[in-house]
Amino acid sequence: MIGWLEAVVLGLVQGLTEFLPISSSAHIRVVSAFAGWQDPGAAFTAVIQLGTEAAVLIYFRQEIWEIVSTWFRSLFVKELRTHWAARMGWYVIVGSLPIGVLGLVFKDQIETVFRDLRLVGTTLIVFGCILWFADRTARNKLTLEKHLSFTHALVYGFAQALALIPGVSRSGGTITAGLLLDYRREDAAKYSFLLAIPAVLSSGLLEVAKIGEGPAPAWGPTILATIISFIVGYAAVAWFLRYISHHRFTGFVIYRIILGFFVILAVTAGWIPELG
Numbered sequence: 109m110i111g112w113l114e115a116v117v118l119g120l121v122q123g124l125t126e127f128l129p130i131s132s133s134a135h136i137r138v139v140s141a142f143a144g145w146q147d148p149g150a151a152f153t154a155v156i157q158l159g160t161e162a163a164v165l166i167y168f169r170q171e172i173w174e175i176v177s178t179w180f181r182s183l184f185v186k187e188l189r190t191h192w193a194a195r196m197g198w199y200v201i202v203g204s205l206p207i208g209v210l211g212l213v214f215k216d217q218i219e220t221v222f223r224d225l226r227l228v229g230t231t232l233i234v235f236g237c238i239l240w241f242a243d244r245t246a247r248n249k250l251t252l253e254k255h256l257s258f259t260h261a262l263v264y265g266f267a268q269a270l271a272l273i274p275g276v277s278r279s280g281g282t283i284t285a286g287l288l289l290d291y292r293r294e295d296a297a298k299y300s301f302l303l304a305i306p307a308v309l310s311s312g313l314l315e316v317a318k319i320g321e322g323p324a325p326a327w328g329p330t331i332l333a334t335i336i337s338f339i340v341g342y343a344a345v346a347w348f349l350r351y352i353s354h355h356r357f358t359g360f361v362i363y364r365i366i367l368g369f370f371v372i373l374a375v376t377a378g379w380i381p382e383l384g
Contacts, residue, residue: 110148110329110330110333111329116332118136118140118148118156121135122336123159123336123343124340126157126337127301127341127344128280128344129277129279129280130277130363131275131278133271133275134274137223137225137274138228138371141380152315152326154315155316156334158308158309158312158334159334160308160338160344161304161305161309164301164302164305175197177193178193178194178197179193179194179196179197181194196302199257201306204265204306206262206269208306218272225371225380225381225382226372226382227273229275229368229371231273232275232364232365232367232368233365235276235277236360238284240357243358243361245287246288246290246291249292250291250292250295251291263289264286267285268281278308279300280360280364282300294349297352
């Protein structure tokens with residue numbers, strides 16, 4: 109069961125890392141292991157992500173409202189179907205399909221073997237290197253409004269699906285895909301955040317029922333962690349978007365590689381167990 113101290117710490121970790129390309133689920137898994145806490149599990153992680161996703165909904169509220177309202181009206185008004193907001197609505201739907209399908213197919217693995225810390229450490233390193241390559245080779249010129257297509261949306265979607273493995277990073281995977289497609293850093297990040305909304309909200313709401321199962325549900329600590337992740341996450345997304353408009357992702361890559369090697373070393377040396 110999640111305690112109150114764990115809720116505060118993990119809520120802070122979730123809020124700080126969700127929007128950075130360093131994998132929030134990996135950090136929750138690693139922090140819990142080093143603190144000697146039981147693995148909080150995929151269900152707890154999915155629920156507290158609702159807090160950070162609420163931060164996205166509020167931060168991008170004007171754009172989200174325009175996308176949702178224009179998309180809905182375009183179902184009945186033909187002239188609106190070429191509007192960027194209506195097209196973006198379809199791109200978010202199409203881009204959400206891969207993680208929805210693969211999440212169901214690999215449901216059991218997500219809650220068990222995917223949380224092996226050796227795998228977490230390896231994915232931190234490998235996908236950190238891929239992000240570095242993408243950041244160095246990207247032409248950083250395409251924009252969402254003019255260049256996003258159904259093909260690109262699917263590429264983003266499959267990249268997001270890789271984040272089912274802790275250590276890949278939802279934002280890291282999708283931003284990397286955007287950079288490889290030559291999108292501007294800010295545009296790659298923005299679509300990454302928008303694309304995460306359906307996946308995170310659906311998985312989080314589905315897992316709420318699991319948190320309530322059993323004789324002693326940890327509702328209090330879980331709600332506290334979710335609130336903390338919302339407050340910290342809102343500040344993090346605002347900072348991150350400003351940061352990447354003027355800086356490369358090199359710092360995040362270095363951090364991922366160091367953390368990945370440290371996690372593998374810790375497991376190999378027996379400091380922490382592979383599975384909590």
